[in-house]
Amino acid sequence: MLWPALILVTFFAATVQSALGFGFGLIAVAAFLILLDSADAVQLVIILTFAMSAAHYPSLKSATNLPLLKMLAISCLLGFPIGIWLYQSIDLSLLKQSIGALLIALASHSFYRLYQRPDTKVKSATQCLSVSDRYWIRPIGFLAGIMATCLAMPGPIVMLYLSSTAVTKNQLRAIMSGFFIFSYLGALIFQLLLVGVSSQTWLTALALLPAALLGTAAGHYLSARIAQQFFQKLVLVILLLTGIFILFNQ
Numbered sequence: 001m002l003w004p005a006l007i008l009v010t011f012f013a014a015t016v017q018s019a020l021g022f023g024f025g026l027i028a029v030a031a032f033l034i035l036l037d038s039a040d041a042v043q044l045v046i047i048l049t050f051a052m053s054a055a056h057y058p059s060l061k062s063a064t065n066l067p068l069l070k071m072l073a074i075s076c077l078l079g080f081p082i083g084i085w086l087y088q089s090i091d092l093s094l095l096k097q098s099i100g101a102l103l104i105a106l107a108s109h110s111f112y113r114l115y116q117r118p119d120t121k122v123k124s125a126t127q128c129l130s131v132s133d134r135y136w137i138r139p140i141g142f143l144a145g146i147m148a149t150c151l152a153m154p155g156p157i158v159m160l161y162l163s164s165t166a167v168t169k170n171q172l173r174a175i176m177s178g179f180f181i182f183s184y185l186g187a188l189i190f191q192l193l194l195v196g197v198s199s200q201t202w203l204t205a206l207a208l209l210p211a212a213l214l215g216t217a218a219g220h221y222l223s224a225r226i227a228q229q230f231f232q233k234l235v236l237v238i239l240l241l242t243g244i245f246i247l248f249n250q
Contacts, residue, residue: 003207004015005035010208011215014052018219019226020235021162021169021176022155024049026242029152040201042152046188047197047205048212053180056216060174065167069175073182074157079145080186084194087150100247107160107240136161144159144183149190154183156242169223169231 017024021094025045030039140161148154158179162172191197226234 001033006032006204006208007211009035010048010211010218011218014048014212014215015219016174016238017049017052018056018216019223020179020219020231020238022159023171023238024052025153026238026245030245039134040198040204043187043188043191043195043197043201044205045206046152046184046191047201048208049180050184050188051205051209052216053177053184055213056220057174057177057181058151059220060170060177063141063168063174064178065171065175068137069178071137072118072144072175074246075138075141076145076148076154076179076183077186079142079147080149080190082142083149083151084190086146095249100243100245102243104240104247107236107243120230139193144179145186148183148187152187154187155180160239163239169226173223193229 009028012025013024013031016027028045028048030042032044034039035042099178140158144154144158147157155176159176162175167175188197
């Protein structure tokens with residue numbers, strides 16, 4: 001019963017991730033922790049997310065805003081060591097509560113803005129990198145780097161920021177996929193150097209990889225059939241649920 005459940009969760013979470021640009025960690029971490037009853041679940045999610053992102057990014061590469069992605073990656077890199085320090089030094093429950101509350105507040109505010117301005121025009125990949133973007137993208141990337149090495153969750157804060165810039169869903173998915181390659185590779189390196197990854201975790205990841213890749217393909221197919229406005233609302237709903245999950249899953 002364990003393996004069918006693991007495969008089903010992996011496929012579903014990968015489909016959501018591919019269609020929306022994020023979500024695998026939120027779904028899979030919770031389910032894997034229950035099914036495996038081990039902290040290795042986090043490492044498993046890191047490995048699978050990195051592999052899925054690397055496989056998915058080539059199909060989205062043309063939609064990527066490379067200057068924005070570069071700034072995100074550099075800022076994220078600076079946040080990695082802070083995240084490890086927090087992981088080793090600070091009460092993670094308090095940190096999770098703070099991040100969860102922040103996500104709920106920001107997602108709720110974004111919902112308000114979305115309904116206040118329903119006619120917001122979608123910006124092109126070059127237009128979305130405004131002066132305001134350059135100001136905010138660095139602290140966003142820095143915070144994502146902290147969350148990557150501390151909680152293995154770099155996606156929600158970046159997704160929340162990108163969803164507020166009114167970029168198209170493909171631009172958003174492309175940036176997130178490229179960002180995940182970098183951030184999860186960094187998180188995996190830190191895990192290997194400071195914690196260690198067991199051979200059983202590698203074997204489990206390898207066994208689940210086909211389901212993850214099939215889910216990635218299914219999500220890519222579904223994304224073309226999701227309308228832009230519905231896509232924005234769905235992203236914010238999942239971000240709101242992410243904040244609630246982090247806040248109360250102590």
